Amino acid sequence: MFQNSLSKSQFIRGLQCPKSLWLYKFRSKLRTLPDQAKLALFAAGTEVGQLAQKLFSGGKELQFGGTSFAQKLDLTAQYIKSGVNNIYEATLKYDDILVMVDILHKVKDGWEIYEVKSSTSEKEVSVDDIALQYHVLRGWGLNIVKASLIHINNQYVREQKLDIKQLFKVVDLTEVVQEKQEFIQNKLKALRKVLWERNMPLLDIGPQCFKPYECDFKDYCWQHIPGYSIFNLRGMKLEEKFELYKQGILDFRRVPFNYALTDKQSQQIKAELNDEKMIDQKKIKAFLDKLYYPLYFLDFETFQTPIPPFKGIRPFQQIPFQYSLHYLNSSFDVLSHKEFLAEPGTDPRLKLVKQLVKDIPANTCILAYNSSFEKKVIEDLADIYPDYADKLRDISNRVFDLMIPFQQNYVYTKEMKGSYSIKKVLPALVPELSYQGLEINNGGIASITYRELVKEKDQGKRAKVKDNLLQYCKLDTLAMVEIWRKLQSFI
Ligand code: SF4
The missing domain is CATH 3.30.420.10 (Ribonuclease H-like superfamily/Ribonuclease H)
Structure with a gap:
């Protein structure tokens, strides 16, 4: 892929932090690779995605890996043209953005998008994800009549047999996804600008390093933060820690004596400074x-x-x-x-x-x-x-x-x-x-x-x-x- 093109996950990365997108495109070696726990989480997500396909059975799947993206794009176009009703991992590209749709379902007057997540609730990041798919698929020429999220229903209790209709909750997000289109276009413009730059964006660390996901460039961007600092203050909100950081306070010694700390935080500082x-x-x-x-x-x-x-x-x-x-x-x-x-x-x-x-x-x-x-x-x-x-x-x-x-x-x-x-x-x-x-x-x-x-x-x-x-x-x-x-x- 060209460096100015975007995939769905890169777009989501850019929404979290433009610097993370820039680093991913131009300095990917600085990224911390996923550990065993994260890989297990990804594998569980894949399992959930494959199970959800059974809600729309008898479709064609574009398996992850194996074929190249060019082949996947061709195959998806062929499936759409030949009237396949359900396409799993449908791969489409428009406006130099490549997306893979978990489930693309054909109905009488158009197509429905289903994004599958193993979370137990609807999150803003999922809405952004589906809104980008909507932008690409409409641009490609499909009439999208519905855009939904499929997530796990945490109230479900399994009987002897697994009931996938009870396990999954389908949330219709069509309206909110349509309302987000202007936001998506503005963000795409802004992120493309970031990718045209030769220099890394001058963005300091902040709460975005953890939300919605812990950033995989944290080891690189946080090098100037000591192993033990105000970021380890017990029970302090992240936003509050960044307020101190913005004032140049990292060391316990520099926390103002009149700063509103809890008793436990004061004890932590005293213990550290006075070896108490x-x-x-x-x-x-x-x-x-x-x-x-x-x-x-x-x-x-x-x-x-x-x-x-x-x-x-x-x-x-x-x-x-x-x-x-x-x-x-x-x-x-x-x-x-x-x-x-x-x-x-x-x-x-x-x-x-x-x-x-x-x-x-x-x-x-x-x-x-x-x-x-x-x-x-x-x-x-x-x-x-x-x-x-x-x-x-x-x-x-x-x-x-x-x-x-x-x-x-x-x-x-x-x-x-x-x-x-x-x-x-x-x-x-x-x-x-x-x-x-x-x-x-x-x-x-x-x-x-x-x-x-x-x-x-x-x-x-x-x-x-x-x-x-x-x-x-x-x-x-x-x-x-x-x-x-x-x-x-x-x-
Ligand atoms: S660690 Fe923080 S500042 Fe650095 S790229 Fe990630 S989100 Fe951005």
Whole structure:
């Protein structure tokens, strides 16, 4: 493609930030490539797009990859001329803009555009996306009578069989898309001007770096921002951080003494500048006094998908496939451990439930880190398995949140860098215990690894990956034990 031509994704990139478009066209090597988590997200989006095609069955698809864009353009034109009713990934070009339409559907008096997104609501960026398609397709010569968005209906609960009519929500955006045409044309003019320039636009960093997507040129544009700065101030709105930045304030030292900070932000700054530790013994004691033996430390690993894979699941519902439990029956007891990991490719829930209710006896005290997550997982399981509901709800009622002392700043040290996530609290309080060196070192990677494992046929490799998953989850609960011990040492 020529450098002044545009694709749909480049146009959306340019709307977010003209500099990002310029960099993409002329300095693409500066871009940070998508990581494993982003690639998994793209793959899930493709799966959703292909499923939505079934709403308009019997069509012709222009597969992504394989053929060149010139061939796709020719094929699309042929399909349109020969009266194909549904074209998936229809590829059209007008005004030097190339678009691929997820579903192009023929009706009596013209054509309908359907854009498929795996989001659960209608977003401005989707409207812009469809409005550009409308501009191109009309210019190409098609009579577009309807322009719609198909997104995921997050209220849908799967029965045994997947019902795609219930899973997807179709939103008619024809009117708003038509109203946007002038905006589209003005933006196209402005972006083309940017692309005619030899020099990079002089645009500073701003909230646009994150909205609607985190920009993949951030590593390049943010080089002048130190690793720890006012951008790490806890709980401060992004717009507020940029206000400080515009005044040339990056370092905590330069934040005006009369600036309206929350208590937690003030503590964060004080801790950093004066190396002050915040340890509120009274509050820590009150928290620890609520806990009792036998004391269990619980952590789930879960995955979520836009298309519910099993009965009783909503889109994006967290599905537990693994847990780790460390436990102490008394203050003199030696630490013990139990764990569960489901066989990939199966519905993990019932086996997990059966083992969980066996592994956690009645009248035990359970600690989780960010317990609302664990409680929600358990309550969802109770809803779907009535035979175990009482036991599961009883477990959920006994879960305490180990995150509270850090979220509420009973304990704060400068090493936590304004965060109360376990990944920051652990190295601050127990530096000898670390996730470094583990093949899997965060929940996102654990979830992707588990889902990918179903494709692994080599038994040796499979066993190794399972072991990596078990090691990671085990460290999560061991980290909780050590953090709890550290809290005890403070009082
Ligand atoms: S990082 Fe920010 S300023 Fe740089 S190109 Fe991206 S959006 Fe624009």
